[in-house]
Amino acid sequence: MELTPDGLIYWQWKWVSINATLVFTWVVMGILTVGSWLATRNLSAHTRLSRWQNFLESLVSVINNQIREVTQQEGIGYLPFIGTLFLLIAVSNLLTVVPGFYSPAGSLSTTGALAFLVFIAVPIYGIAQQGLTGYFRQYIQPTPLMLPFNIIGELSRTLALAVRLFGNVMSGTMIAAILLAIAPLFFPILMQLLGLLTGLIQAYIFTILALVYIASATQVHEKQKTQYSTEH
Amino acid sequence: MQIDWFTFIAQIINFLVLMWLLKRFLYGPIVNHMDERARKLEQHQEDVKRKEEEAQQAKEQYEALKKELSEQHQQILDESKKEAEIYRKERLESARDEIQTLKQDWLSAFQNEKKNRFQQFYQQLAQQTLTIVRQVLKHLAHHDLEQDVINEFLSRLKKTTEEGIHSQLKVMEKMTVESSFPIDPAHREKIASQLHEITGQKPTIDFVETSDLICGIRLKTAGYKIGWNMAEYLEGLETTFHHSLTSESSEKDSKSPNEAETHDLIHP
Numbered sequence: 001m002e003l004t005p006d007g008l009i010y011w012q013w014k015w016v017s018i019n020a021t022l023v024f025t026w027v028v029m030g031i032l033t034v035g036s037w038l039a040t041r042n043l044s045a046h047t048r049l050s051r052w053q054n055f056l057e058s059l060v061s062v063i064n065n066q067i068r069e070v071t072q073q074e075g076i077g078y079l080p081f082i083g084t085l086f087l088l089i090a091v092s093n094l095l096t097v098v099p100g101f102y103s104p105a106g107s108l109s110t111t112g113a114l115a116f117l118v119f120i121a122v123p124i125y126g127i128a129q130q131g132l133t134g135y136f137r138q139y140i141q142p143t144p145l146m147l148p149f150n151i152i153g154e155l156s157r158t159l160a161l162a163v164r165l166f167g168n169v170m171s172g173t174m175i176a177a178i179l180l181a182i183a184p185l186f187f188p189i190l191m192q193l194l195g196l197l198t199g200l201i202q203a204y205i206f207t208i209l210a211l212v213y214i215a216s217a218t219q220v221h222e223k224q225k226t227q228y229s230t231e232h
Numbered sequence: 233m234q235i236d237w238f239t240f241i242a243q244i245i246n247f248l249v250l251m252w253l254l255k256r257f258l259y260g261p262i263v264n265h266m267d268e269r270a271r272k273l274e275q276h277q278e279d280v281k282r283k284e285e286e287a288q289q290a291k292e293q294y295e296a297l298k299k300e301l302s303e304q305h306q307q308i309l310d311e312s313k314k315e316a317e318i319y320r321k322e323r324l325e326s327a328r329d330e331i332q333t334l335k336q337d338w339l340s341a342f343q344n345e346k347k348n349r350f351q352q353f354y355q356q357l358a359q360q361t362l363t364i365v366r367q368v369l370k371h372l373a374h375h376d377l378e379q380d381v382i383n384e385f386l387s388r389l390k391k392t393t394e395e396g397i398h399s400q401l402k403v404m405e406k407m408t409v410e411s412s413f414p415i416d417p418a419h420r421e422k423i424a425s426q427l428h429e430i431t432g433q434k435p436t437i438d439f440v441e442t443s444d445l446i447c448g449i450r451l452k453t454a455g456y457k458i459g460w461n462m463a464e465y466l467e468g469l470e471t472t473f474h475h476s477l478t479s480e481s482s483e484k485d486s487k488s489p490n491e492a493e494t495h496d497l498i499h500p
Contacts, residue, residue, distance in 0.1 A: 006239055014239055016238060016343075017236070018241060019236070020330045021236075021239050021243070022239060022242055022243070022246070023248050025243060027247070028248045029246060029249070029253065032250065032253070032254060033250070033253045033254070035259060036253070036254060036257035037257045039258075040257055040258060040261040040262060043261050043262070043265045044265070053262075053265075056258065056262055057262055057265075057266060060258070060262045060263065060266070061266075075382065076263060077262070079259050080251050080255040080259055081251060082253075082475065083258075083259060084247065084250055084251040084254050085247075087254065088247065088250060092264060102325075104243070107233050107236075107239065107243075109233070109235050109236045109237075109239035109240045109243060110239070110243045112235050112240055112242045113239075113240045113241075113243035113247065116242070116244065117244060122339065123494075158444075160369065189359035229359055
């Protein structure tokens with residue numbers, strides 16, 4: 001069996017290969033997009049809501065509240081990025097209950113890509129919040145000596161982010177496969193259920209960590225501003 | 233366990249595409265609608281607040297109006313009471329006046345009635361008295377009295393000459409001598425001779441006996457009467473009666489109604 005869906009290649013032309021990771025990612029994207037389109041087709045601004053709208057609004061509100069709690073800022077600006085991260089990973093992991101579905105999060109390429117996006121997003125949000133110098137000054141805080149360590153920390157946490165998600169999802173798949181071989185009756189089902197829980201938790205952890213990194217990049221400035229204002 | 237770089241890049245692109253799609257189909261509409269709803273709710277709350285204020289104002293206006301109306305009502309009620317009181321007093325006064333007028337009219341009518349009755353009574357009394365006197369005199373009349381009456385008549389005839397009116401008698405050819413008693417021929421002759429003496433003529437003399445006279449005799453010519461009659465005294469008496477009655481009633485009439493009323497009240 002394949003450890004990652006990257007190994008399941010449906011079509012290949014030179015170095016361009018359409019593997020299971022991409023296909024199932026598109027499936028998840030399709031489900032999310034169509035679902036969103038269907039759900040938001042008949043939105044109303046009245047006080048009476050349809051169930052779907054109510055659910056979606058609750059979901060968006062929960063994500064928004066999480067963002068607000070972690071960043072201590074208004075969450076609307078981070079919502080598309082953070083929300084998409086969470087929804088993509090969560091739906092990918094939840095759909096593993098469907099037989100024959102491989103979670104794209106079980107591919108290191110996917111988790112690496114997502115971690116890389118976080119790695120890129122952090123400076124983007126940081127610079128957007130506190131400017132270029134303001135953002136890069138934090139790498140030499142508290143002293144310029146810390147610059148290498150800060151850079152290493154930045155890279156390592158990105159790596160950890162990618163590997164953590166990949167490892168958890170992949171291990172879940174692995175455990176299910178191994179248990180299927182050892183005890184084919186009840187344990188795989190339990191492990192699948194556990195896999196659902198793990199998948200959701202991992203989605204949550206990945207998103208929250210991404211958020212924390214972004215928040216740390218944007219909140220430094222706020223601290224400095226506070227210090228500056230107290231000093232003067 | 234390695235990274236497929238094509239997949240890596242493809243996943244980055246996929247993620248960005250998905251992010252755009254979700255922003256387009258999920259976050260955008262939902263957030264917009266949530267914002268819109270929040271705005272609507274806020275607006276609704278403002279509307280509610282404004283309407284509450286309006287309602288409060290309306291209530292205050294209504295209360296003020298109610299109070300004003302109540303005051304007006306009380307004022308109108310008071311005025312009505314005053315007017316009713318005035319009207320009542322006026323009516324009472326008018327009724328009193330009316331009663332007073334009626335009383336005056338009644339008193340006046342009563343006085344008139346009383347006066348009439350008195351007058352009637354006095355007239356009857358006078359009449360009765362005269363009748364009695366006439367009767368008495370008739371009964372008392374006798375020969376000697378008649379003789380005296382005739383003598384008196386003759387002396388009066390004689391007096392006409394002295395007063396100068398005998399010339400009026402001369403032109404009369406026919407004379408009538410009325411008497412309440414029969415005149416004997418001797419006296420008739422005496423009267424005739426007397427008249428002859430006065431007038432110088434010999435007129436035709438009719439001696440007539442009449443009940444109009446009371447113990448009296450009179451010479452009646454055209455336009456003139458000469459004689460002596462008891463009835464003349466009685467007529468004088470009657471005139472005196474009449475005069476005294478008339479003067480009494482006019483005196484009573486000249487009295488004011490109040491005096492009359494007072495008089496009546498004191499002597500009902």
